[in-house]
Amino acid sequence: MIFVTVGHELRFDRLIKGLDNWALDSGYKDIFAQVAELGEEGYKPRNFAWQSFLDPDNFKSRFEGADLIVAHAGMGTIITALTMKKPLLIMPRKGALKETRNDHQIATAEQFARRSGIYVAKDETELGPVLDELIANPPSKINEAASEFAEPQLLQSIRNFIYDGRAPKGL
Amino acid sequence: MSEKPKVLAISSAGGHWVQLQRLRAAWDDCDAVYVTTKEGYREDLVADAERRGQSIPKFYRVVDANRWQKFRLLRQLVGILMILIRERPDVVVSTGAAAGFFALKIGRLMGARTIWVDSIANAGALSLSGQKAGGCADLWLTQWEHLATGETGKKGPEFKGSVV
Numbered sequence: 001m002i003f004v005t006v007g008h009e010l011r012f013d014r015l016i017k018g019l020d021n022w023a024l025d026s027g028y029k030d031i032f033a034q035v036a037e038l039g040e041e042g043y044k045p046r047n048f049a050w051q052s053f054l055d056p057d058n059f060k061s062r063f064e065g066a067d068l069i070v071a072h073a074g075m076g077t078i079i080t081a082l083t084m085k086k087p088l089l090i091m092p093r094k095g096a097l098k099e100t101r102n103d104h105q106i107a108t109a110e111q112f113a114r115r116s117g118i119y120v121a122k123d124e125t126e127l128g129p130v131l132d133e134l135i136a137n138p139p140s141k142i143n144e145a146a147s148e149f150a151e152p153q154l155l156q157s158i159r160n161f162i163y164d165g166r167a168p169k170g171l
Numbered sequence: 172m173s174e175k176p177k178v179l180a181i182s183s184a185g186g187h188w189v190q191l192q193r194l195r196a197a198w199d200d201c202d203a204v205y206v207t208t209k210e211g212y213r214e215d216l217v218a219d220a221e222r223r224g225q226s227i228p229k230f231y232r233v234v235d236a237n238r239w240q241k242f243r244l245l246r247q248l249v250g251i252l253m254i255l256i257r258e259r260p261d262v263v264v265s266t267g268a269a270a271g272f273f274a275l276k277i278g279r280l281m282g283a284r285t286i287w288v289d290s291i292a293n294a295g296a297l298s299l300s301g302q303k304a305g306g307c308a309d310l311w312l313t314q315w316e317h318l319a320t321g322e323t324g325k326k327g328p329e330f331k332g333s334v335v
Contacts, residue, residue, distance in 0.1 A: 007185070008185065009185065074185075074186055074292075075186035075189065075190065075290065075291055075292045076185060076186045076189045078335070079189055079190075079193070079334070079335050080189075082335055083335075101237075103295070104292050104293055104294070104295065104298075105292070106295070107293070107294040107295030107296075108291075108292050108294050110294065110295075111294040111315070112294075146335050148193070149193055149194075149195075149196045150190075150193045150194050150196075150197075150332065150333065150334040150335070151332035151333055151334070151335075152332075153331055153332040154194070154197075154288075154312070154314075154331045154332030154333065154334070155194065155196050155197040156197075157310075157312070157331040157332070158194060158197035158198075158264065158286060158288075158310070159197045159198070161262075161284070161286060161309070161310045162176055162178060162197065162198055162201060162261075162262050162264075162286075163176065164284070
């Protein structure tokens with residue numbers, strides 16, 4: 001099962017349309033997408049089930065049940081995938097296309113491409129080939145989930161600062 | 172500062188809030204006050220505090236606004252000002268965006284010590300609010316080592332790790 005999410009702010013037509021085309025070409029139908037508000041103009045996929053928004057429990061169970069997550073390069077999604085040990089394919093939104101406020105998702109995608117279990121399609125033309133590859137050679141299971149907290153040295157730096165160097169005890 | 176520092180943790184909803192939550196262990200056993208732009212997070216905070224044996228934190232919601240919504244920004248600013256006057260935190264910490272900048276700016280004028288952790292989503296350059304907030308942050312952090320300039324003695328953020 002592939003679970004698709006574009007976050008909760010803006011729809012992401014290039015991703016959803018790219019996936020719809022890929023689903024038709026590949027015949028892969030086991031896809032569910034959370035597409036945000038589409039309104040009149042938004043692209044409505046024809047080859048898989050979708051919903052604008054999911055309540056938190058439903059969202060979580062879809063996420064947990066998926067073999068692969070396909071998403072925009074939003075930090076909420078990336079962090080959720082890392083903590084739930086899910087392989088993740090991200091396609092960044094572009095500022096120039098008004099898909100988000102600027103090109104920060106492109107930089108995010110470039111940086112997170114180095115992490116194991118995270119794959120990047122730079123745009124809709126790369127989406128199909130990357131998906132074909134991930135279906136043909138499913139990524140190996142991710143063994144270690146990211147912690148529910150930030151890196152220990154970051155937490156300790158903030159804690160030391162809060163206590164002004166007089167921290168009563170460690171974390 | 173009293174025995175238990177009061178920490179006001181503030182961010183907008185969504186990705187900034189997810190990151191702020193991953194820092195919350197840093198102020199365990201402090202007097203925590205949260206401020207965000209979405210009411211729905213209150214339940215999560217209560218459930219988490221109970222699960223981890225922490226006292227239930229205070230929670231405030233302020234109006235959501237982006238940098239182009241001038242009137243909403245003003246309403247958000249006033250909301251944050253009222254909360255800061257009421258709570259008088261020792262420390263203000265934020266991951267972004269506009270709401271966090273306002274809180275750092277006002278908080279510091281009121282004598283609080285301030286922490287800005289720039290969003291990990293800003294891998295290419297510091298965020299706009301981050302560049303502004305840096306000027307009123309006593310502890311200014313980036314989550315990307317290649318963006319850290321603070322260590323070299325120049326004015327800029329330091330790198331101490333990331334939220335994930």
